[in-house]
Amino acid sequence: MKILVADDQAETADFIRRGLSQAGHVVATVGTGTEALFRAMEESFDAIVLDRMLPGKDGLSVLKMLRAGGNRTPVILLTAMGGISDRVEGLENGADDYLTKPFALSELSARLNVIMRRPAVVEVETILRVGNIEMDLRKRTVHRAGKRIELQPREVLMLEELMRNVHRVMTKAMLLERVWDFDFDPHTNIVETHISRLRAKLNAGFDDDAIITVRGAGYMIRTP
Known part of the structure; x- marks a missing residue:
């Protein structure tokens, strides 16, 4: 040593x-x-x-x-x-x-x-950052460029999934399974509705869209 x-x-x-x-x-x-x-x-x-x-x-x-x-x-x-x-x-x-x-x-x-x-201490990830969006996983708070974004619990979960899967298209089925715990498509527009609300809150006061819609596939978080 x-x-x-x-x-x-x-x-x-x-x-x-x-x-x-x-x-x-x-x-x-x-x-x-x-x-x-x-x-x-x-x-x-x-x-x-x-x-x-x-x-x-x-x-x-x-x-x-x-x-x-x-x-x-x-x-x-x-x-x-x-x-x-x-x-x-x-x-x-x-x-x-x-x-x-x-x-x-x-x-x-x-x-x-x-x-x-003694086994090495494993650092638990507590902050997610993608571009100018930051999520505190312990406090469940979200900021964009330092501005606090007030989100509902489901919206926080959706954003977390998008941020954890940077560069990956998250399909409607994936979000239904991970956010609502549905292992089948119940033929609702619940994902689209929540994405729309999440996008509106994240984009308020900003010029660029925080969430990219990949037509016919799903959604991605915008990266720098």
Whole structure:
């Protein structure tokens, strides 16, 4: 593994570096929070060993900034603060594990091995974007070029299907099945009616049509 060790105590940093290097890992060491943040953002590491009490930016601040920026590298926090509230604070802010000083190198190695065996976190898609249309899947809200578009639940579902299937014609049968859960054509114009309403709401105040009608086939969302 390639591991970043951030500790301002030179003896501790060297102790960890030598031990992990002997175990076959590639180890980089830094002594300040600013250096730790820079290295973690600029380079790819398999794990980070982060002292909580770093000069400049403390370890907890570095951890928060990494997580806020989308960095999911496993982090073990090192600290002389052994209180339960301190450990809870570290874990709640994105630490994968917490180790209180003094510690045995064998325990640090074991904890590193454990967090590296954990399955990777799968990022759940929460925002759909096609052109200037954006849908928040959690809030079920829609914006076009920053303008809020008020849609009914079925209209949101229809738009979601169109946005998830960019460059693909969505037929009437497909929309009936996915939006209304019909596995047959009930011979209604329900799709056409809802598409018309959806199109009108999306297009209000805009020059170009957000939805393309493919005559005799179905509908597509307009792409740039």
